Amino acid sequence: MTATIQNPILPGFNPDPSIVRVGDDYYVATSTFEWYPGVQIHHSRDLKNWRLVARPLTRAQQLDMRGDPDSGGVWAPDLSYADGLFWLIYTDVKRRDGAWKDTHNYLVTAPAIDGPWSDAIRLNSSGFDPSLFHDEDGRKWLVNMVWNHNFGPAGQRFGGILVQEYSPGEGRLVGPVRNIYRGTDHLFTEGPHLYRRDGWYYLLTAEGGTGYDHAVTMARSKTLEGPYETDPAKHVLTAKDAPEALLQRAGHADIVETEGGEFYMVHLCSRPLEATRRLATGGPRAIHADDVRRSPLGRETAIQKLVWPKGEFPRLAHGGNSPAETVAAPALAEQPFAAPPARTDFGGPELPPAFQWLRTPEPRRLFSLTERPGFLRIFGRESPGSAFEHALVARRQTDFAYRAETEIECSPTGYQQFAGLIAWYNRFKFHYLVVTADEAGARLLTVYSCPADWPNARLSFPLAEPIRLPADGPVRLGCDVDDGELRFRYALGDGDWSGLGIVLDQSALSDEAGNGPGNNFTGAFVGMAAHDTSGAGLAADFSYFSYEAV
CATH class of the missing domain: 2.60.120.200 (Jelly Rolls)
Structure with missing residues (x-):
C-alpha cells in the first residue's frame, strides 16, 4: 500500500478534471483547449500513479478547431461509464470574448478507453462545461451552465445550471430544459456534476471564476429538478482564503468512490512561481510590473480525500476547505508506471x-x-x-x-x-x-x-x-x-x-x-x-x- 499522494497528480497543463472508475481502473479526462488531438485521458489503479492512455478526438467530424481563438477549443470534458460504454461530453468554443460565446457541445462514445470512439453527436450550444448524469432509473441527463449575454441576476452572464434529458435511442436531447440552480453570491457558477446518494441529488459546481477566487460549491435536492439547497459551508474546496498555500486557484472538481467505499475529489489548481508567490504573503515585490502571481505550468490536476457521511455534505478529510499538497492514499496497492525516456x-x-x-x-x-x-x-x-x-x-x-x-x-x-x-x-x-x-x-x-x-x-x-x-x-x-x-x-x-x-x-x-x-x-x-x-x-x-x- 502507498501511504500518501503528492499533488498535483497530473503536473503541467491538465485542467478541468473529470474522473470515473470502471472496476479497479480509474480514468481522468482533462481539457486540451486549442491543442490537437482533443481531450487527454490518464489512467491509474491507485489514484497516485497516472499515465496518458488516450486522446479520443482525432478526426474532423469530432473536432475541427481551425480558427478557434487562443484558449478556445475543447473546454471541460466529462467522462462517464454506463451500459458498457464510455461516454465523453465536451465543448468546442468558437468564440470566447465579448458579450457572446459560441460554445458547441458534443457527445462521443466508445466500448473501451482506447476506442474506437464514435462520430460526434451535436447536443446544444446554450453554454459550456456539460456533463452527462446517468440516473438510477436508466435515464440520462445533460447538465451544463447557461450563458446569458444580457446579464442575468446579480449582473453577471453565468445564468445558472440547466438540465435536459438525453435520449440514446434518438441520439438527441428531448423534453423541457430546466434551470435547477443559479449558484451563490460567489458568482460564475459553472462546471456542474450530479451525483445520486442516500436519497439526495448532489450538485457539484465551480464558482468564482478560474482565477485566485476559484472555489467548489455543493448543493442538494430530493428531486433532480430541484429546488437545490446550498451546502451551509458553501465551499467544499477553495484556496481563496489561503494565499500562502502552494496549490492555488483550486476549483472545477469531480468526485469518485473507490472499490472500498472511500471518496476522492479531483480538481484543478495552479502553482505560482516562487518569485511571484511572495506577493500573496506580503513579501518582496516581484520582478514584474503588473505584480501578479504567475503559473507557467498552467492549471494542473490535484486530488483530495473526502469524508462523506450518510445524509450529509462531503468534507475534506484533512479538515477545512483549503487544498492539501499531500493527501492520504486509498487502501489500494501501489501500481507505478515506468517513467518515459527523456x-x-x-x-x-x-x-x-x-x-x-x-x-x-x-x-x-x-x-x-x-x-x-x-x-x-x-x-x-x-x-x-x-x-x-x-x-x-x-x-x-x-x-x-x-x-x-x-x-x-x-x-x-x-x-x-x-x-x-x-x-x-x-x-x-x-x-x-x-x-x-x-x-x-x-x-x-x-x-x-x-x-x-x-x-x-x-x-x-x-x-x-x-x-x-x-x-x-x-x-x-x-x-x-x-x-x-x-x-x-x-x-x-x-x-x-x-x-x-x-x-x-x-x-x-x-x-x-x-x-x-x-x-x-x-x-x-x-x-x-x-x-x-x-x-x-x-x-x-x-x-x-x-x-x-x-
Missing part, C-alpha cells in the same frame, strides 16, 4: 504521445514522420500568429526547471522562412530560437520573443545581432528554464554548447501574464516549429527532442 527519437510512423499540435485535424499538412525516416519533418506554414494552419509540435512543460534540446536541419532562403526551438504559451506569449536567413540567403540564428503582449503581439528581438551560421549542416538548439528565467543555447554539429548571453522572462508564458488570470486557460509548452510566410512551405527536419527535469 529523449525522443523520431523512428516510428506516429508522433510520440507526449506531443500535440494546434487546431487542425489535418496534421499531414503540418508534419511528416515518413518523408525522411528517422526525422520529424515540419512544413513551414502560416505565421506564429495564425489560428488556422500553424506548424508547431510541442509537449507540456511539467517542471519548474527543465532542459530541452533538439537538432534541426533546414535551409531557409530569406527572412520569411524560419524554424527552430520554441517555448510557447499562445500567439501572444512565446520565446523562439530560430534558424533563418538574411535577404541575401545567408543562414542566421536569432531569437523572436513576444512576452505577453496582448492584443498587439508585437515582436521583440532580444539578440543585439543575429549569429552567422554555416551555409548548411545541422544545428543543435537548447533551452534551460529555471523558475521564471529562460536561457537559449546552440551548438554546431557535435561542438560545444554556446549561450546567447540573454535571459528571457519565462513567467510571461502563463495564464496570468498580459491580461489577467481569468482570460487565459492553458499552460507553457516547449517544442519544434517551422514557419514560412512566403508560402513556399520550407521543410525543417528534426532528428530528436529531449526534455529533462532539473
